[in-house]
Amino acid sequence: DAGITQSPRYKITETGRQVTLMCHQTWSHSYMFWYRQDLGHGLRLIYYSAAADITDKGEVPDGYVVSRSKTENFPLTLESATRSQTSVYFCASSKGDRGFSGANVLTFGAGSRLTVL
């Protein structure tokens, strides 16, 4: 089905483990984003990508790694999970044909709820 899908939707892990959250979009959108949403903070940008093989840090990148070898995939890896990374993670994409990342409609995945024990 067309759209943007995230997996897993729910994940419980332990401190120190590596976790990868997957994001896949079928529109060939240029821009992809990873956000975390926490009470009292709203949506905060972790990393974003303007195209395949181009990634850049957002507001809260520490402890996270991303890659984008293919346009449609943008996985987010927590190399050594910490309790402070317990959050809801949203992947989003936008077309990117107007020169600015925020100049096109943003489409969000359903979210991945991660709990780090």
Next chain:
Amino acid sequence: KNEVEQSPQNLTAQEGEFITINCSYSVGISALHWLQQHPGGGIVSLFMLSSGKKKHGRLIATINIQEKHSSLHITASHPRDSAVYICAVGETSYDKVIFGPGTSLSVIP
């Protein structure tokens, strides 16, 4: 001062009421977005606008670029409109999207 502010923070309305949520921003933008998030749910884009006014069903969004202000109106509100409404702007100096804190709306039958 936050770059994107919303008011009110929380809003309770009776079913059928006309609702207005405001968003003000302090940066140069390429576009402004209104998003909706139901409790425990995903985030849906309602509108993207860079000028004027857009309407979709009972929802209307307006923007005044000179005043750096946008409003989201809901006519004939319904309990299913209960959600958090988030204003976001595509900021141009650093090419990033900045989100407001959200407005939590509860519509009571």
